[in-house]
Amino acid sequence: xxxxxxxxxxxxxxxxEVQTVGKIIDEIKSKLSVTxxxxxxxxxxxxxxxxxxxxxxxxxxxxxxxxxxxxxxxLRYAAKHNxxxxxxxxxxxxxxxxxxxxLLNAIHQCDVVIGAYPQRGSLSRQVAWQLFRKLSGINLxxxxxxxxxxxxxxxxxxxxxxxxxxxxxxxxxxxxLHSAGLQIVEVPxxxxxxSNGHSRIFNSWWAVSKYMxxxxxxxxxxxxxxxxCRTK
Amino acid sequence: MSYQITSAILGLxxxxxxxxxxxxxxxxxxxxxxxxxxxLGVMVLGVFPTFIDKLAVFFGVSYPPTLLFILGMGMILxxxxxxxxxxxxxxxxxxxxxxRMAILEGEKQDEDL
Numbered sequence: 001x002x003x004x005x006x007x008x009x010x011x012x013x014x015x016x017e018v019q020t021v022g023k024i025i026d027e028i029k030s031k032l033s034v035t036x037x038x039x040x041x042x043x044x045x046x047x048x049x050x051x052x053x054x055x056x057x058x059x060x061x062x063x064x065x066x067x068x069x070x071x072x073x074x075l076r077y078a079a080k081h082n083x084x085x086x087x088x089x090x091x092x093x094x095x096x097x098x099x100x101x102x103l104l105n106a107i108h109q110c111d112v113v114i115g116a117y118p119q120r121g122s123l124s125r126q127v128a129w130q131l132f133r134k135l136s137g138i139n140l141x142x143x144x145x146x147x148x149x150x151x152x153x154x155x156x157x158x159x160x161x162x163x164x165x166x167x168x169x170x171x172x173x174x175x176x177l178h179s180a181g182l183q184i185v186e187v188p189x190x191x192x193x194x195s196n197g198h199s200r201i202f203n204s205w206w207a208v209s210k211y212m213x214x215x216x217x218x219x220x221x222x223x224x225x226x227x228x229c230r231t232k
Numbered sequence: 233m234s235y236q237i238t239s240a241i242l243g244l245x246x247x248x249x250x251x252x253x254x255x256x257x258x259x260x261x262x263x264x265x266x267x268x269x270x271x272l273g274v275m276v277l278g279v280f281p282t283f284i285d286k287l288a289v290f291f292g293v294s295y296p297p298t299l300l301f302i303l304g305m306g307m308i309l310x311x312x313x314x315x316x317x318x319x320x321x322x323x324x325x326x327x328x329x330x331x332r333m334a335i336l337e338g339e340k341q342d343e344d345l
Contacts, residue, residue, distance in 0.1 A: 039334070052341075059338035062330050073331040080335065164324045 007084035008034045008104065011074030013067055014091035015041040018050055024089070025054035027097040034100075037077060038091070039070040047091075067146070068169045072158065075150070079159040086155050088169070090146040099189040103149035111154045111182035114140065115147030115189035128212060132171055135219035138178050141186055144170040154182055171215045175222045236281060243278015247271035266311065 010028055014021050025036055038051035042064040051058050059073055071088055078086040085107055089095045099115050106113040118141040129143050146169060150158065157163070157180050158173065166172035177184060250271040254264045277283060277300075288296035 037338075057338055057342050059334040061334045065327055065330060069327055069331070073334050076331055077335050077338070161324065161328070164327050165320060 007082075008032075008087065009074075009078045009081075009083040009085070010034050010036045010087045010089060010100065011039060011071060011078070012036065012051075012056070012089050012091045013039045013041055013070035013074070014043065014047050014051065015064065015067075015070075016043045016045050016047060017091040018043075018045045018047050020093040021047055021091045022050040022054045024091060024093065024095075024097070025051060025056045028100070029055055031097050032100060034087075035083070037074050039074045041065060041067070041070040066167055068166050068173070071169055072163060072166075075155050076159045079155050083155070084152050086150045088146060088148050088150075094191050094193075095147045096190060096192070099147060102187055102189060103147070106185055106187045107149045107151055109183075110185040111151050112177055112184045113149040114142060114145050114184065114186045115149075115191075116140070116142035116145055116186040117189055117191040118142045132215060132219055135216065136171060136175055136178075136222075138171075138174050140174065140184065143174065144168075147189060147191070157182065166218075167214055168211065172218045172222075175218065179222065236279075239277070239281045240279045243274040243276075246278075247275040270307075 012021065012024065021038060025038070028034065028036055036056040038047075038056045038058050040048050040051070040058055040060040042061050048058050048060055059077060061070060061073060065073070074088070075086055085104065087100055087103060095115065103113045103115055125144075132143060133139060148169075154177060157176065163173065163176055166176075174184065250267045253259050254267060259267060284300050285296045288294075288299045291299060293299045
């Protein structure tokens with residue numbers, strides 16, 4: 001039985017995910033009647049065509065803005081069309097359509113729900129996350145999960161100008177939500193190992209260093225310690 | 233040839249190039265003001281290089297060239313930070329523009345179907 005959720009939009013940022021994106025859209029569409037939007041981050045393969053054939057609305061960026069730039073495009077679309085709840089999912093097959101109802105159940109009591117699967121990180125990632133937790137003062141298990149639900153308050157905040165210069169969906173976004181006083185809740189979900197490709201962040205030493213530096217600076221500037229300096 | 237003539241020629245040449253660039257509309261007017269000030273500065277210091285010595289005495293700097301370098305580097309630092317601010321602002325605008333374009337195109341596709 002399909003459950004109907006008219007004001008729910010599912011956002012899937014995709015960059016060259018031709019092998020998995022169609023399957024995910026089909027899975028969502030067969031289980032729920034929601035609007036599915038694929039944000040194409042300047043793919044060079046047939047991602048757009050496949051997503052459109054599968055029945056998703058495709059927002060195609062003229063050049064790559066990175067994962068967060070793509071998600072924000074979707075959130076701006078959601079804000080423009082007055083969707084009440086936005087769900088973000090990865091296009092690489094990590095997340096299951098079955099997780100969506102779990103997120104939807106939890107969102108009524110808070111502003112943001114994160115589908116968490118903290119066991120997935122390697123030791124080095126755990127160390128990095130622990131460091132970011134300390135720096136930012138945000139105590140969540142899974143900081144980088146791309147499986148999230150936002151209510152209209154969170155959509156409005158994240159669609160605003162102040163979130164445009166962020167590069168990743170994780171810490172910067174969490175800090176922004178946290179400092180705006182929005183409530184973030186984690187629910188445990190199941191995730192698959194990526195069926196194709198690899199993490200966009202943790203794939204080369206160069207990218208990792210860049211990510212660590214950017215995020216570290218963000219935490220320092222806006223996190224717990226930054227707040228302390230600003231208030232007194 | 234005295235060093236004063238050399239410095240005057242250098243200063244006046246630099247000032248002329250900057251003023252020419254502003255006149256030819258190669259520099260956006262918001263940068264134009266900054267460079268006008270720089271042109272004035274090199275002109276004055278080129279023609280009257282002893283000015284920096286007097287300034288150094290006034291500020292209690294015993295070795296005048298240090299004052300020149302510190303002032304010069306300070307100006308460059310301010311300019312570079314200003315450029316990065318401007319650059320970040322442009323980045324924000326370009327990203328928003330790309331997003332808006334993607335949304336509009338997506339909506340149009342959706343209507344056409």
